[in-house]
Amino acid sequence: MKSLSELDIIRKRALNELNLHDKPDRIRIVVGMATCGIAAGAEPVMKAFVDELERRNIDNVHVTKTGCIGVCRLEPIADVINAKGEKITYVNLDEKKARRIVVEHLINGRPVSEYTAGKAES
Amino acid sequence: MMYKSHVLICGGPECTKSGIAEINKQFERLLREKSLENEVKILKTDCFGLCEKGPIVVVYPEGTIYSEVTPDDIKQIVEEHLVNGRIVKELTLGGKEAKEALKGLEEVPFFKHQLRIALRNCGVINPESIDEYIAKDGYRALGKALTEMTPSEVIETMKKSGLRGRGGAGFPTGLKWEFASKAQSEQKYVCCNADEGDPGAFMDRSILEGDPHSLIEAMAIAGYAIGADQGYIYVRAEYPIAVSRLNIAIEQARNYGLLGKNIFGTDFNFDLELRLGAGAFVCGEETALMTSIEGKRGEPRPRPPFPANKGLWQKPTILNNVETYANVPVIILKGPEWFSSIGTEKSKGTKVFAVGGKINNTGLVEIPMGTTLHEVIYDIGGGIPNGKKFKAAQTGGPSGGCIPAKHINTPIDYDNLLSLGSMMGSGGLIVMDEDTCMVDIAKFFLEFTVDESCGKCPPCRIGTKRMYEILERITEGKGEDGDIEKLETLAKNISVSSLCGLGQTAPNPVLSTLRYFRDEYEAHIRDRRCPAGVCKALLRYVIEEDKCKGCGLCARNCPVNAITGELKKPYKIDSDICIKCGACMEVCKFGAVSKKA
Known part of the structure; x- marks a missing residue:
């Protein structure tokens, strides 16, 4: 790293990647993978997302991990974020729920409202 | 006269409390404005039983239930529903619930009161990128x-x-x-x-x-x-x-x-x-x-x-x-x-707390300094489970102390916590309800410091152990007059003469519980009674005669055969034999076994 402008180039590139600016049909799934998430079973959930997407040949969805958002009691947690930045947070996930989210939310475009954070916290 | 529509406004006690009068007024005013007062009839009804989602307004003939109605919603309901005949979906009970379900985590009460600076990226970015x-x-x-x-x-x-x-x-x-x-x-x-x-x-x-x-x-x-x-x-x-x-x-x-x-x-x-x-x-x-x-x-x-x-x-x-x-x-x-610009005069910025114990929403919260304990426990934490009463909050871990209910509205910052006899510490916040014994809590933290003392300096190595032994005695019902004074003297000496922070602060949990809950210590020592019903040695399990049906289930489940009796007649527990395991209380189908402090 030689200068602030060099950092800025990386920042812009990374921001584009993160916000899916050039890719309007892209979706990110972000799984909470801190100690709390992993202890609650986030690893099989993440695997289920990846596996179900692969099985159905869906290649516009990127699965990635993040840390602890603070509501450890609702882990495993996953955010589904589209290119508009709209985010649906799913909580208390397991493998089965993850696969259902792929089918209903990502393929059919209908968020599974019974698994959402808003539902759990209402 | 035939009315086209009927607007039923809930007049139950809960809805009345949450502002039905204003809603009623708005309806009357807007209906007059639209000259609908002869077509739409407003009726005040009894409770719909949906108090949790109130105030409730129902519009007939459609039977549309509008929930959590605010005076600002009325205009939309009048103009769209009553004038144009279009149900305002997003204001209906089902519509609101569906919207609720899809709202982001940031909008739930647990997050709304937080300000995330130190945790700004946690749970947001990929930590490996x-x-x-x-x-x-x-x-x-x-x-x-x-x-x-x-x-x-x-x-x-x-x-x-x-x-x-x-x-x-x-x-x-x-x-x-x-x-x-x-x-x-x-x-x-x-x-x-x-x-x-x-x-x-x-x-x-x-x-x-x-x-x-x-x-x-x-x-x-x-x-x-x-x-x-x-x-x-x-x-x-x-x-x-x-x-x-x-x-x-x-x-x-x-x-x-x-x-x-x-x-x-x-x-x-x-x-x-x-x-x-x-x-x-x-x-x-x-x-x-x-x-x-x-x-x-x-x-x-x-x-x-x-x-x-x-x-x-x-x-x-x-x-x-x-x-x-x-x-x-x-x-x-x-x-x-x-x-x-964030925080109080002498404590700037935010603090992260790990909120745990007897609270509905456990988790990590980051709040501006100066937020009150009450806000953390009730607005963010969602209150105490099972309708129990808040008794105290422990901050600062083994070096900190307990803050009792009477100080729950104190703004949290370094100096306030210190003056209450606790400390900020690293940010553990353990909420305790009425079922917590404060002597037992002090013993728990002291046991931790006894274990963790490195042993280099005698006040910490020996002093904390002696304090622990006294607490152990008190919780076993073997406390003596003068124990409280002994604890206080030891605490003072340990805090001034220990080499490092571990020893200097180790007596804090005892000192702060003594400060606010001295009566509990006295009850243990003088009356041989644990008011919270936690200290086993001070408890007695008894069978209430009028509730006991004489089924004998307790006697069959007692591991030490302390329960005797005849079928169909009230059973008895021999407290000399009883080991207070609680098995009888668990199996009794009639709630006849109870703990007596």
């Missing part, structure tokens, strides 16, 4: 410090921000940096205390696992400020995920030239190494931590000399906690004025 950290303005503060600020400007910024150490004692961070920068030496060090050890506290782990780069960036800034080129992160080995993510992050930072030589094209060099702690609580004490980094047995040493002058390997060293560092890059970027 330096690019995502950079996308969120990562390493820009380091770049700004190195290329636009002098080291003394960095220190001045930190001082002006008012940031105080988040690890426990709350020493001003900028001042600490200034001492180390003024110390003359060829070699200086920057250390991070990631040896989080308070029972129930896990905010540092969350940052290490969720945003490791913020720590690296802040340590490099600190290195620049004091003139150090080497840093150490002392992290506990029990945090394997944190260790692995830190290692990944350090490697990525090196690859990008954000650690190493000539960072940002300047002549500033800085590198980091991890040191794993083996799980000794005392190694969270600064001198013990540095001794442990040196590879020696982790024991504290007397201060002065302070680490700012003679720290790691006798060189000037600063040591800050993970959460303290996590604030640094934001302060550099947004300026000290922004940071010091």
Whole structure:
């Protein structure tokens, strides 16, 4: 790293990647993978997302991990974020729920409202 | 007269409380405005039974239920539903619930009252991607410090921000940096205390696992400020995920030239190494931590000399906690004025708390200093489960104390907590309800410090053990007159004569519970009674004769045959034989077995 402008180039590139600016049909799934998430079973959930997407040949969805958002009691947690930045947070996930989210939310475009954070916290 | 529509407004007690009168007025006014008063009839009804979702308004003939109606909603209901005949879906019971379900985590009460600075990236970015950290303005503060600020400007910024150490004692961070920068030496060090050890506290782990780069960036800034080129992160080995993510992050930072030589094209060099702690609580004490980094047995040493002058390997060293560092890059970027505008007069910024115990919403919360305990427990934490009463909150872990219900509206900051006999500590916040025995809690924390005392100085090694023995006696119903006074004398002596913070603060849980719950100690000692019904030795299990059906289930389940009786007649527990396991109470189908304090 030689200068602030060099950092800025990386920042812009990374921001584009993160916000899916050039890719309007892209979706990110972000799984909470801190100690709390992993202890609650986030690893099989993440695997289920990846596996179900692969099985159905869906290649516009990127699965990635993040840390602890603070509501450890609702882990495993996953955010589904589209290119508009709209985010649906799913909580208390397991493998089965993850696969259902792929089918209903990502393929059919209908968020599974019974698994959402808003539902759990209402 | 035939009415086209009927508007039923709930007049039940709950809805009336939540503002039905205003809703009624709005309807009348708007219907008159639209000349609908002869077509729409307003009726006040009895309770619909949907009090939780009230105020409720129902419109017939459609039978549409509008829930949680506010006076502002009426215009829409009148204009769209009553005039145009279109149901306002988003205001209906089902519509609101569906919308509720899809709202983001940020909108639920648990998050609404929070302000996330130290945790800004936790749960947001991928901690294993330096690019995502950079996308969120990562390493820009380091770049700004190195290329636009002098080291003394960095220190001045930190001082002006008012940031105080988040690890426990709350020493001003900028001042600490200034001492180390003024110390003359060829070699200086920057250390991070990631040896989080308070029972129930896990905010540092969350940052290490969720945003490791913020720590690296802040340590490099600190290195620049004091003139150090080497840093150490002392992290506990029990945090394997944190260790692995830190290692990944350090490697990525090196690859990008954000650690190493000539960072940002300047002549500033800085590198980091991890040191794993083996799980000794005392190694969270600064001198013990540095001794442990040196590879020696982790024991504290007397201060002065302070680490700012003679720290790691006798060189000037600063040591800050993970959460303290996590604030640094934001302060550099947004300026000290922004940071010091948050919080109270003497405590600036936010504090992360690990909220646990008898509370509905457990978890990590970051709140501005000055938020009251009441807001944390009820607005964010969702209150106490099972309708129990709040009794006290414990902050500061084994070095802290209990804050009783009468002080629940005190704004949380360093000085207020201290004056209440507790302390900020690293940010554990354990909520206790009416079923908690305060003597037992004091014993729990003291047992922890007895276990964790390093044994170097006698007041801590022997004194805490003696205090623990007295508490053990009291909870076993063998307390004597004068025990409370003995505890107080011991506590005083231990706090003034112990070598390090561990011993000096170890009596705090006893002192603070004595201060607010002395009557509970007295009940244990004088009346041989545990008011909360926790201390086993002071409990008696009894069978209430009028409730007992004489089924004998309790007697068959008693492991020591303490229960006798004849079928169909009330059974009896022999308290001399009873071991108070509670098995009888669990199996009784009639609730005839109870605990007597």
